[in-house]
Amino acid sequence: MSGFSQFIMQFINGLNIGSIYALIALGYTMVYGIAKLINFAHGDIIMVGAYVSLICLNAGLPWYLACIISILSCSAFGVIMEKFAYKPLRNASRISLLITAIGISYLLENAFQLIFTANPKPYPSFIALPALKIGAVTISANYYITFIISVVLMVVLTLFIRNTNMGKAMRAVSEDAGAARLMGINVDNTISLTFAIGSALAAVAGILYSNCYSPINPTMGSLPGIKAFIAAGLGGIGSIPGAVLGGFFLGMIEAMVKAYISSQLLDSIVFTVLILMLVLKPAGILGKDVREKV
Amino acid sequence: MLKVENLVVKYGMIEAIKGISFEVRDGEIVTLIGANGAGKTTTMHTISGLIRPASGTIYMDGQDITKVPSHRIVSMGLAQVPERRRVFAQQTVEENLILGAFTRKDTEGIKEDMKKVFERFPRLEERRKQLAGTLSGGEQQMLAMGRALMARPKILLMDEPSMGLSPLLVREIFRIIEDIHKNGTTVLLVEQNARMALAVADRAYVLETGKITLEGTGSELAKSEKVRKAYLGG
Numbered sequence: 260m261s262g263f264s265q266f267i268m269q270f271i272n273g274l275n276i277g278s279i280y281a282l283i284a285l286g287y288t289m290v291y292g293i294a295k296l297i298n299f300a301h302g303d304i305i306m307v308g309a310y311v312s313l314i315c316l317n318a319g320l321p322w323y324l325a326c327i328i329s330i331l332s333c334s335a336f337g338v339i340m341e342k343f344a345y346k347p348l349r350n351a352s353r354i355s356l357l358i359t360a361i362g363i364s365y366l367l368e369n370a371f372q373l374i375f376t377a378n379p380k381p382y383p384s385f386i387a388l389p390a391l392k393i394g395a396v397t398i399s400a401n402y403y404i405t406f407i408i409s410v411v412l413m414v415v416l417t418l419f420i421r422n423t424n425m426g427k428a429m430r431a432v433s434e435d436a437g438a439a440r441l442m443g444i445n446v447d448n449t450i451s452l453t454f455a456i457g458s459a460l461a462a463v464a465g466i467l468y469s470n471c472y473s474p475i476n477p478t479m480g481s482l483p484g485i486k487a488f489i490a491a492g493l494g495g496i497g498s499i500p501g502a503v504l505g506g507f508f509l510g511m512i513e514a515m516v517k518a519y520i521s522s523q524l525l526d527s528i529v530f531t532v533l534i535l536m537l538v539l540k541p542a543g544i545l546g547k548d549v550r551e552k553v
Numbered sequence: 554m555l556k557v558e559n560l561v562v563k564y565g566m567i568e569a570i571k572g573i574s575f576e577v578r579d580g581e582i583v584t585l586i587g588a589n590g591a592g593k594t595t596t597m598h599t600i601s602g603l604i605r606p607a608s609g610t611i612y613m614d615g616q617d618i619t620k621v622p623s624h625r626i627v628s629m630g631l632a633q634v635p636e637r638r639r640v641f642a643q644q645t646v647e648e649n650l651i652l653g654a655f656t657r658k659d660t661e662g663i664k665e666d667m668k669k670v671f672e673r674f675p676r677l678e679e680r681r682k683q684l685a686g687t688l689s690g691g692e693q694q695m696l697a698m699g700r701a702l703m704a705r706p707k708i709l710l711m712d713e714p715s716m717g718l719s720p721l722l723v724r725e726i727f728r729i730i731e732d733i734h735k736n737g738t739t740v741l742l743v744e745q746n747a748r749m750a751l752a753v754a755d756r757a758y759v760l761e762t763g764k765i766t767l768e769g770t771g772s773e774l775a776k777s778e779k780v781r782k783a784y785l786g787g
């Protein structure tokens with residue numbers, strides 16, 4: 260294989276894992292934008308989504324039903340998590356919120372270990388489409404489907420936020436929740452909706468991730484979760500295009516480091532690059548910088 | 554009609570409002586004047602449902618709204634122009650106005666009201682696609698007022714609309730307040746600019762560290778020795 264097609268292969272790897280990071284980062288950034296809270300348990304929703312779909316598949320349900328059930332249960336779970344764990348802390352300090360979020364994360368991981376054991380479970384890849392051949396490069400269906408679904412979801416989300424009443428309410432709440440309430444916006448419902456959408460995207464990420472990287476285990480969401488969180492910060496936490504950009508950027512660095520530098524040092528190199536970027540541009544690539552006149 | 558009875562509001566242990574009662578009758582323009590920290594904004598926030606009182610009752614048109622959620626209060630016909638304007642800086646002028654009509658479903662009526670707002674504030678029309686955060690202070694105040702009018706309120710609460718504006722603009726803002734009132738909106742106006750507020754008000758209340766210490770018609774209070782000393786500079 261030529262050096263060029265080698266590079267293209269890595270580029271496609273980057274797009275693939277980048278799409279997954281972007282989907283997860285969207286959930287982080289939306290929840291942060293609206294509830295001003297970093298939901299560290301968000302990564303574990305990926306795992307919940309993966310397991311729920313696996314149970315459905317193993318029970319013999321068709322793949323689309325498995326997906327729908329997984330997405331709906333993650334959405335419901337996100338809303339319940341907000342209502343019971345975060346809402347009572349709405350006026351609490353940031354550190355209490357953070358501790359709660361980490362607590363939920365451990366709770367989920369341990370509960371799933373208890374039910375399903377820590378042993379990895381094979382995940383039957385159900386994306387049964389032919390691979391795409393372009394010259395010397397072969398792209399497996401998992402890869403291009405992951406990319407296409409992620410991009411479609413990002414476009415739909417952007418249109419939703421820009422054009423629907425609920426989307427407008429979300430933007431208003433993220434800027435000034437008090438003023439949004441004076442407009443007659445139901446802030447509690449808006450926050451629930453945000454958790455529902457963010458968790459649904461995480462479920463999709465979990466399903467796609469499992470299709471590409473079987474087997475799955477109860478801590479599978481932890482590392483992609485942290486990386487997507489960093490991707491969201493990198494793009495500018497609270498910014499939707501920032502999360503997408505950050506996710507793809509991170510995926511691309513990862514693929515390139517793995518191929519051309521070292522796969523052993525992958526995570527340490529990636530994290531170093533990210534820390535450097537955040538030191539140089541703390542507000543993120545698309546960090547908000549609009550001054551408000553008083 | 555808006556009626557507040559024995560309202561007590563606390564921030565933790567601190568009692569910011571210590572049992573106040575007042576009312577705003579239909580068609581009136583009533584002002585609440587008081588120094589910094591007297592509790593004016595706290596009162597406004599409590600009426601709109603942003604803060605829950607420790608005790609007391611708020612009635613709107615005879616209905617107890619003390620526990621009604623803030624978004625429901627807006628659809629009942631009470632809107633507020635908040636202190637320091639609080640426009641949505643990252644959204645355009647037009648988007649801000651549309652948010653003001655959030656509780657309404659009558660697309661035609663909303664369009665009509667948007668036109669009226671632009672007639673009242675031609676500067677906003679010129680800047681309809683501009684981000685609200687890039688407007689001048691006076692323009693932002695006009696936007697905040699226009700945004701509240703988009704809810705088609707029966708009662709409009711305004712918290713220091715003249716804050717930080719040049720004398721010329723202050724007069725302009727007061728002229729608009731009178732005009733909004735003439736068009737049939739009941740107004741509750743909070744001001745530190747007591748002279749102007751008393752001049753436009755039918756009735757007025759003086760709020761001092763969480764208590765109402767004086768009340769009367771606008772002209773009565775403007776003549777009162779105490780008000781002249783404390784709020785009108787002699």
Ligand SMILES: Nc1ncnc2c1ncn2[C@@H]1O[C@H](COP(=O)(O)OP(=O)(O)OP(=O)(O)O)[C@@H](O)[C@H]1O
Pocket residue numbers: 564567569587588589590591592593594595596636745
């Ligand atoms: N969120 C809060 N937490 C604690 N105390 C508060 C809070 N908001 C206001 N207070 C206190 O309540 C009192 C009344 O404040 P409020 O903002 O209602 O006054 P105000 O009359 O609107 O003043 P100004 O003219 O400066 O706007 C003040 O002593 C203030 O320090």
Ligand SMILES: [Mg+2]
Pocket residue numbers: 593594595636712
């Ligand atoms: Mg105030």
